[in-house]
Amino acid sequence: MNATVLDGGIGDLVALVSIVLFAVGLKRLARVRTARSGNALLAVGMLLAVVLTIAQTGVVGWPWIAGGLGLGAAGGVVIVLTARATRMPEIVARFNGFGGLASALVALALFWREVVEPAEATAAAALGAVPAGTLALSVVIGGATFAGSLLAELKLRGLLRTVGGVPARAVVMGVLALAALALAGASLFVLEDATWAVATILGLAAVSALVGLLLVAPIGGADMPVVISLLNSLSGLAAAAAGFALGQVLLIIAGTMVGAAGLILTRIMCTSMNRSLVAVLAGGYGAVPAGDAQEYTQVTSSDPEEAAMVLEAAGSVIIVPGYGLAAGRAQHAAAELAGVLSARGVDVRYAIHPVAGRMPGHMNVVLAEADVPYEQLVEMDRINPEFKTTDVAIVVGANDVVNPAANDQPGSPIAGMPILEVEQARRVFVIKRSLSPGYAGIKNELFERDNTVMLYGDAKGVLDQLTSELQGAPV
Amino acid sequence: MDGTLLVSLYVFVLAAFLGYELITKVPPTLHTPLMSGANALSGITLLGAVSLLGVATVAASTVLAVVALALATVNVVGGFLVTDRMLGTFGTKR
Numbered sequence: 280m281n282a283t284v285l286d287g288g289i290g291d292l293v294a295l296v297s298i299v300l301f302a303v304g305l306k307r308l309a310r311v312r313t314a315r316s317g318n319a320l321l322a323v324g325m326l327l328a329v330v331l332t333i334a335q336t337g338v339v340g341w342p343w344i345a346g347g348l349g350l351g352a353a354g355g356v357v358i359v360l361t362a363r364a365t366r367m368p369e370i371v372a373r374f375n376g377f378g379g380l381a382s383a384l385v386a387l388a389l390f391w392r393e394v395v396e397p398a399e400a401t402a403a404a405a406l407g408a409v410p411a412g413t414l415a416l417s418v419v420i421g422g423a424t425f426a427g428s429l430l431a432e433l434k435l436r437g438l439l440r441t442v443g444g445v446p447a448r449a450v451v452m453g454v455l456a457l458a459a460l461a462l463a464g465a466s467l468f469v470l471e472d473a474t475w476a477v478a479t480i481l482g483l484a485a486v487s488a489l490v491g492l493l494l495v496a497p498i499g500g501a502d503m504p505v506v507i508s509l510l511n512s513l514s515g516l517a518a519a520a521a522g523f524a525l526g527q528v529l530l531i532i533a534g535t536m537v538g539a540a541g542l543i544l545t546r547i548m549c550t551s552m553n554r555s556l557v558a559v560l561a562g563g564y565g566a567v568p569a570g571d572a573q574e575y576t577q578v579t580s581s582d583p584e585e586a587a588m589v590l591e592a593a594g595s596v597i598i599v600p601g602y603g604l605a606a607g608r609a610q611h612a613a614a615e616l617a618g619v620l621s622a623r624g625v626d627v628r629y630a631i632h633p634v635a636g637r638m639p640g641h642m643n644v645v646l647a648e649a650d651v652p653y654e655q656l657v658e659m660d661r662i663n664p665e666f667k668t669t670d671v672a673i674v675v676g677a678n679d680v681v682n683p684a685a686n687d688q689p690g691s692p693i694a695g696m697p698i699l700e701v702e703q704a705r706r707v708f709v710i711k712r713s714l715s716p717g718y719a720g721i722k723n724e725l726f727e728r729d730n731t732v733m734l735y736g737d738a739k740g741v742l743d744q745l746t747s748e749l750q751g752a753p754v
Numbered sequence: 755m756d757g758t759l760l761v762s763l764y765v766f767v768l769a770a771f772l773g774y775e776l777i778t779k780v781p782p783t784l785h786t787p788l789m790s791g792a793n794a795l796s797g798i799t800l801l802g803a804v805s806l807l808g809v810a811t812v813a814a815s816t817v818l819a820v821v822a823l824a825l826a827t828v829n830v831v832g833g834f835l836v837t838d839r840m841l842g843t844f845g846t847k848r
Contacts, residue, residue, distance in 0.1 A: 314784055315842070318837045325798065342821050348824075351800075352828075354832070355830070359836045360835075370832070371833075374794070374828065375829075379831075380822075381822045384821055391818055395815075507789070514793060515796040527802055529798060533769075536776070536795070537793070537795050539770045539773030543774060610815075638786060639785030641786065641788065643783045710828070
């Protein structure tokens with residue numbers, strides 16, 4: 280099988296065309312103007328690769344191939360077409376899990392075909408030591424990606440709260456890692472007996488899934504984008520590992536490119552929070568300050584009616600969305616308020632923090648879905664100097680990413696994290712259900728500032744009220 | 755270490771550099787679509803499943819490979835579609 284792509288002739292050239300399409304496609308996908316064509320190029324490259332592989336494999340197993348392809352294609356189309364636009368981030372997490380599981384299953388299928396069914400020799404003897412090792416890697420990475428992505432999807436859907444500290448998580452993970460090593464070694468190099476080989480490789484898959492669950496379980500808030508991009512990277516690496524086991528160059532190339540891309544995103548997300556990957560994966564922000572530091576003493580709150588009067592007099596408004604906006608499906612309400620304000624001649628923009636929301640670029644996707652013009656979305660570095668000259672900042676469901684403690688208090692758990700400096704605006708409205716802390720578990724100084732007014736309630740409800748108050752007001 | 759394996763290793767290292775260089779400066783707007791498009795690409799593992807299905811005899815490995823093929827195809831087809839749909843809402847041109 281090592282020869283499938285490398286054995287010269289027309290097949291190699293077709294594979295090369297696919298590889299070029301992947302490279303050009305990824306490049307274009309990373310630029311705003313060319314992104315859609317980049318995605319299309321990737322798809323064409325993939326189609327070409329599939330046709331090539333089928334041609335090289337031969338038509339002996341065609342009912343299976345056609346069945347699997349047909350079923351999968353139909354499933355993919357149905358999932359995407361029936362999903363509401365607001366569900367896109369969850370869908371991405373689910374597909375990521377499917378990709379990971381598929382790689383693990385490919386490795387298992389290879390194991391069954393070469394080791395279990397002939398029942399003659401160990402995997403290391405039948406396949407060679409390195410392919411056998413990468414086979415196990417594919418099972419491990421794929422299994423962990425699947426379980427982790429599944430959990431991430433449940434969290435994105437809001438079906439599952441962040442599980443606070445798993446007891447002795449680091450120790451448990453260490454034990455599991457050792458167990459995985461032992462199981463992999465036993466199934467690949469030692470056990471010739473098919474029953475035992477099956478038991479150990481399935482054990483390996485189960486342990487990997489458990490590791491994936493433990494990896495994602497305690498992580499929430501602004502740390503979620505890091506984990507999601509890490510899972511994305513892992514699904515690519517799982518495919519690359521399967522490529523090594525099978526000796527298929529296309530899998531190695533495409534899988535590794537995805538792995539590298541995912542790692543870049545992971546790094547960008549970590550930088551956006553001034554946190555190391557290790558700190559993120561450890562879960563939480565460590566020790567939370569003692570009780571009384573959490574108490575709020577001088578919080579001003581108001582209602583939409585009064586807030587609308589302030590907005591009537593404003594010349595410039597910056598809307599600062601956070602996960603609360605996405606969770607409350609309030610993006611249309613926000614866009615509507617922005618529309619009414621714009622119609623009154625107010626300069627309206629949105630300030631986008633790189634880790635606002637639960638996945639990389641979450642706010643961009645959510646607001647685009649509500650037809651917010653792209654030009655109104657301003658990145659953190661460009662919008663921060665503008666808050667000083669802004670009349671009103673409206674914070675919708677964001678917390679840690681607007682906490683001035685990151686700049687003011689060197690001892691704070693979030694010290695040094697780049698934030699949106701909303702507190703510099705003349706007036707700040709914070710739309711929030713309660714004063715409960717964000718993922719970092721700390722008090723938000725912003726809520727006590729003199730220029731801050733809390734508007735308690737659900738994001739969509741408050742925004743709708745603001746809009747209707749403004750519509751009733753004289754221009 | 756035989757020749758094929760060595761070539762695979764070359765390919766792996768170079769692909770890592772390539773992937774890294776291709777998307778170093780990516781604007782925040784595109785974080786989700788890039789992830790989602792790259793994710794669809796990771797469904798490339800379907801080629802592995804196809805290559806394992808080129809046999810006439812039906813066995814447990816066939817079943818595993820078919821399930822893998824179906825899941826990977828969901829990943830690929832769904833992934834590219836969802837990315838296109840997302841980019842469509844961004845108002846970027848095809």
